[in-house]
Amino acid sequence: MKLLKRIFPRTTLHAVIIGIALIWMLPTVGLLVTSFRLPQDVAHTGWWTVFSHPFNFTQYTLQNYETVITKNGMGRAFINSLIITVPATFFPVLLAAFAAYAFAWMKFPGRKTLFMVVVALLVIPLQMTFIPILRIFNWLHLSGTFPGIWLAHTSYGLPLTVYLLHNFIAGLPRDLFDSAAIDGASTMQTFFRLVIPLSVPAIASVVIFQFIWVWNDLLVALIYLGGFRSVAPLTLQVASLVGSRGQDWELLTAAAFVSMALPLFIFFSLQRYFVRGILAGSVKG
């Protein structure tokens, strides 16, 4: 420890850490500041120039947000993102909880093999599924519709949610299930009165992961909703603005911030569950 202090004094340590933290934050700060600046300022001066007179409030405006929300479709896209994400989070978690319970606490032939198949499907790249599903969707008129993308996201989310909830539910004490059986509880009663309430922490993590995953998804939306403006979620709308308004940074930054606002809110308000959920979900393919 003494040697460490000689080679690497505390002040250097603090400087390095704070330096890294600044590098990590600056790009996002730049985005946020720019989204509140006047278009003519954004085009001609760097965002850091606001800090030479930070309390001159005439240099800030909410106009960019108004423009992207009303004129560039970000308001509609925000609502679309909600319409897509809420069912695409609720259904996979519910269905996965049912299956995880059966895999963990019921005996049936092929149980282990089937569960292995589910785990193996975790890492199938989604690219493997796009063309055949798109053909089915076109045939059933499901492409460009909310039910279509709900089905896709629900299915894609299942391997991970089954796997994570199984890990948790299988770890519940056996005695609980034995006494429920002695009391004459049916499997449904056991599921809703015992398994679900006891699994709340695991379910919270999985819900947050699936929610953030779907909210931030670009690829799946591009495949199944691409080209249908009226149902486009935020990610799709921002990506298309990058293409069409590539130099209007005051609009792009405001639009990007609109798309990031809800995940950031969840991050700051539910940080512990958020981190746990992201870590748990990292095995997703």
Next chain:
Amino acid sequence: MRTNRLTPWLYIAPVLFLLGLFLLYPSIETFRISFFGPSSKDFVGFANYIYAFTNPVMVSAFRNNALWVVVFTSFTVGFGLILAVLLDRVKYEKIIKSLIFIPMAISFVGAGVIWKFVYAYRPPGAPQIGLLNEIVTALGGKPIGWLITRPWVNNLCLIFVGIWIWTGFCMVILSAAYKNIPRELMEAARIDGANEWQVFWRVIIPLLKPTVAVVATTMVVFVLKVFDIVYVMTNGNYSTEVVANRMYKEMFAWSNYGHASAIAIVLLILIIPMMIINIRRFREQEATR
């Protein structure tokens, strides 16, 4: 538990149905149509695979993905590890960790916009609006077109966006593992005369190896499929193409389902080793239950 033979199947039926329809069947079908022409009508043998491995843009996509795997994985894991060890020594550890983890909440599209702005270019003489070129010109350099200077500068600029997003993730996992190492082990090494450098390489690294392996596997799986960052920032132009973006173009822009399927299969084959590692890990967990 009171169950009849049918009960378990009722619980797993919806999941099995959806997985079969949306993952299993399409995978098999994709394999089949990878041997057929653009509209899946005429059998073409291995022609699509030959295309996938010889087309110049595909070759450069593979090269770029390889660059992503090497640079992205070593930096996220290495940087995450260094941060985990350094932050353990300061009192304000938590707040810095949250700051570095924040990018994980942002979509890749959002991150793409953030960094495209950092990399923004204005010709020499004009005031720079991108942070990076402002720094370069302030130091007396000429502004650089970060995203169009091929092939190293722009690819590394894209990879850095990935590193910015995922370092926090690696840091959090490695930090948890680091805090699990008994302090006495490090103290004992120090008492035996080891300096901090030796403690890091001879005590910390060997003990963290299993965790590092897990994190690195996760990073490789992610990076083989990297798509959003490239799609938003360059769309694969200026020699920045990657395999997943190329597959998207083959499918949507050119409707060549044969090419697109073959590329998807190649992606799968690259990921299979990771899948085997995952299953093995799961088996070990199951064995200890």
